[in-house]
Amino acid sequence: MINQISRNEAIGVVVTLVATFxxxxxxxxxxxxxxxxxxxxxxKAVESQVIAPTAKGALKLDDTLVGEGELxxxxxxxxxxxxxxxxSGTKFDSSYDRGEPITFKTGSGQxxxxxxxGVIGMKAGGKRKITIPPELGYGSRETGPxxxxxxxxxxxxxxxxxx
Numbered sequence: 001m002i003n004q005i006s007r008n009e010a011i012g013v014v015v016t017l018v019a020t021f022x023x024x025x026x027x028x029x030x031x032x033x034x035x036x037x038x039x040x041x042x043x044k045a046v047e048s049q050v051i052a053p054t055a056k057g058a059l060k061l062d063d064t065l066v067g068e069g070e071l072x073x074x075x076x077x078x079x080x081x082x083x084x085x086x087x088s089g090t091k092f093d094s095s096y097d098r099g100e101p102i103t104f105k106t107g108s109g110q111x112x113x114x115x116x117x118g119v120i121g122m123k124a125g126g127k128r129k130i131t132i133p134p135e136l137g138y139g140s141r142e143t144g145p146x147x148x149x150x151x152x153x154x155x156x157x158x159x160x161x162x163x
Contacts, residue, residue, distance in 0.1 A: 067126030
């Protein structure tokens with residue numbers, strides 16, 4: 001003998017099934033996962049990085065244009081155009097003014113550590129603003145037009161990478 005269900009019970013079963021399948025197929029559309037940031041949020045996180053924390057500050061990187069190809073890694077030789085300014089906005093140096101980029105081997109200690117670390121992870125054609133605290137720049141030394149304990153800001157363009 002088969003038990004019959006009432007009309008209200010049948011409607012309840014149908015509504016439950018529709019709701020269950022609806023959530024399975026459309027749940028991600030209505031209920032965004034908080035652990036999955038949007039592509040814009042992911043891009044923003046990559047574009048604005050803070051690395052190399054020190055006691056007083058940290059190296060800050062802001063990609064204004066992401067290049068293409070391989071990432072710069074320690075030991076690569078790079079050619080870079082740059083404009084260096086103080087936090088006041090006063091320009092103290094520019095490779096553009098000289099008409100040619102600088103070329104150096106990353107990780108070799110040829111330049112101040114903040115600049116050296118700041119180009120790691122860039123791609124050819126990329127542009128980045130590197131904000132360097134004094135501890136990763138010239139520190140308490142006065143160097144040419146750069147006063148002691150200066151925060152340095154470099155707008156850099158990666159022209160070429162040679163592994």
